[in-house]
Amino acid sequence: MKNTAIVWAAWVCGLIVSLPVQVAAQRLITGAPLSIPPILEESGSEGRERVFDLTVQRGTREFATGTQSATLGYNGEYLGPTIRVRRNDNVRLRVRNHLDEATTVHWHGAHLPAEADGGPHQRVPAGDTWEARFRIAQEAATLWYHPHDMGTSAEQVYQGLAGFFIIDDEHSDSLALPDTYGTDDIPLVLQERRFTRDGRLEYNPRMPDIMHGYFGNALLTNGAVEPFLEVSDQRIRLRILNGSNSSLLRVFMDSGIPMYQVATDGGFLGRPVEVEQVVLSPGERAELVLDLRGQEGTRPSLMAESNGGNTYTALSLRVAAALQQSRELPATLVRRETPTDTGAVRRRDFVLSSMGRGGRLTINGRTMDMSRIDEQVKLGTTEVWRISSQGMMMAMPHNFHVHGLQFQILRMNGSQPPPHLRGPKDTVLLYPGDTVEIVLNFENYTGVFMYHCHLLEHEDEGMMGQFEVLP
Ligand SMILES: [Cu+2]
Incomplete structure (x- = not known):
């Protein structure tokens, strides 16, 4: 395998010279508390099915003071709630399309029947409702959902259509990992976005953007620029999704905080792997556990460098002066066989x-x-x-x-x-x-x-x- 750092450096340098200089998005609002997507409440259960409702809707958001951007969201103006289910749950996901154009909702990473997948064959016309019904038939993982219609996915995702889909199971319950949602278990969707000089979210791809990537001049973390999070636990878990349209993101800490990757897209690694950085391409996820012992009272940052050449503060941590004890990271997370091609x-x-x-x-x-x-x-x-x-x-x-x-x-x-x-x-x-x-x-x-x-x-x-x- 090629050395990731070298390949990455070659990429970023190669692209910087070929790209137009981006207008700095100076007027964007920064420094708000990190927004945690709410867990979607069940609408009820019908028989043995858990029913969830999503409405795809238009909205506006003020990314820069005094400037409204047109956005899209699920049950809100930008992004969507976190759907949280357990292995073997039977779910019915009801999608109402309140847009004036078609969309679909694809459950990215889910193992499910083809008709529930939410790809281009399950188009939801403007004004219509669509239901996906399936059993959660896979291990604990951090998945996500987003539009997947032909030719409009990029723009709809860009305007805000994305949400987390988290699966738990008995095994994940038993692991000594940080698991208090929004406190020491934090979902983070990172999206490189392009803003106009006056701070309006812009999607206007030209041929070089389509070919090389729709790079931006700002990074949204759960929908906002450079948010902060107060933490008071020794270990925190970050469930990171690269929700950018086409930017690769190299994610790292600005200080030498030990970082362990515990899961990939669809489940746990066999054991925690100490990493200095993770490179995520669009759609990929990684779960990281940060060890904040010794960082009491400091403000370390999670950084993200795009292959478009910009480096962003993704999240500022405000570490409490005294930290609550966290459990030791397990040495083994799951029994994972080495794949072979024999079968x-x-x-x-x-x-x-x-x-x-x-x-x-x-x-x-x-x-x-x-x-x-x-x-x-x-x-x-x-x-x-x-x-x-x-x-x-x-x-x-x-x-x-x-x-x-x-x-x-x-x-x-x-x-x-x-x-x-x-x-x-x-x-x-x-x-x-x-x-x-x-x-x-x-x-x-x-x-x-x-x-x-x-x-x-x-x-x-x-x-x-x-x-x-x-x-
Ligand atoms: Cu491609």
Whole structure:
């Protein structure tokens, strides 16, 4: 595996010279208390189903004093509540679309029936209601939800449509990890965004933005710039989602606070892995535990550097003068087998390319066609998919997201993945020239699911395909 720091530095430097200088977003409101998304209250239970209601709505938000930005939100003006459920719950998620355009709600990372997935086949027209009903059939994890209609996902997410979807189970209950939501267990959605000179949220992508990334001049953390959080526990857990459209984010602490990654996209790592930084591509999550012992009375910051070249304070911590004792981090988090390819019935290749005709963004030379099934797999089998990123002439990162399941990384450029990537994943980053092999188990559900680049401008340009799980 390439040295992440070197690859990252090359990327950032390469891009800075090619980008227009961004207008500094000086008038944005900073320094408010961190907003914690509320846990969505159940609307009730019908039989053995837990019912939740989401309304997709328009709103406005004052990111800069005196300037209103048009936004979108779930049950509010920007972002959405946290849906929190337990393994084996039966859920009914009712979505009302109060927009004047179609949308969908995709439960990113969830293992579920195809008709509940919320991809482009489950379109919710303006004014309509849609229901997703499924059983939570996977381990504890930090998932999220967002729009996924054809061609409009990027703009709708950009304007604010995103929320956390957290799953708990008996095993996660038993682990000695910080778990008081909003106190020592903090959801953080980081979104690089572009603001106009007068502080209005702007989405106006031109061709270079679509190809290289819609970089910004500010970072929103749970919807605000440079918020702060008062902490009074020795250990805090951060559930970090890169909710940017296309920016990669390198996340780190500005001081030498020990940081341990405990989970990837879809569940725990086998053991905590000490990390100095995590690089998250759009859609990826990482759960980190910070050890604040010795930091009493200080104000360390969580930082995020975008591959567009800007470095932001994502969150200022105000550490109490005396800290409450936290439990020791467990040495083992979960029993996690090393993935192998011995049980795989088939291998497939997926080539991500930005070199095709007219610089099109393609997978295996094709752009998305809703009426075409690109791959057919058999229910109950295991496959190895080899994803590679070509296009050194127009070098740009991509990632690869698979719907309906969690996979494991078998190899990255021929080697075992680094320890912090050995948990369940639904989205994996590829730098130009990279090859990543993943192991997928197609269990429980038949039907049509998507795979795509989760850089949203690439996805909207059609860098997506469909696989059908056949009985
Ligand atoms: Cu891409």
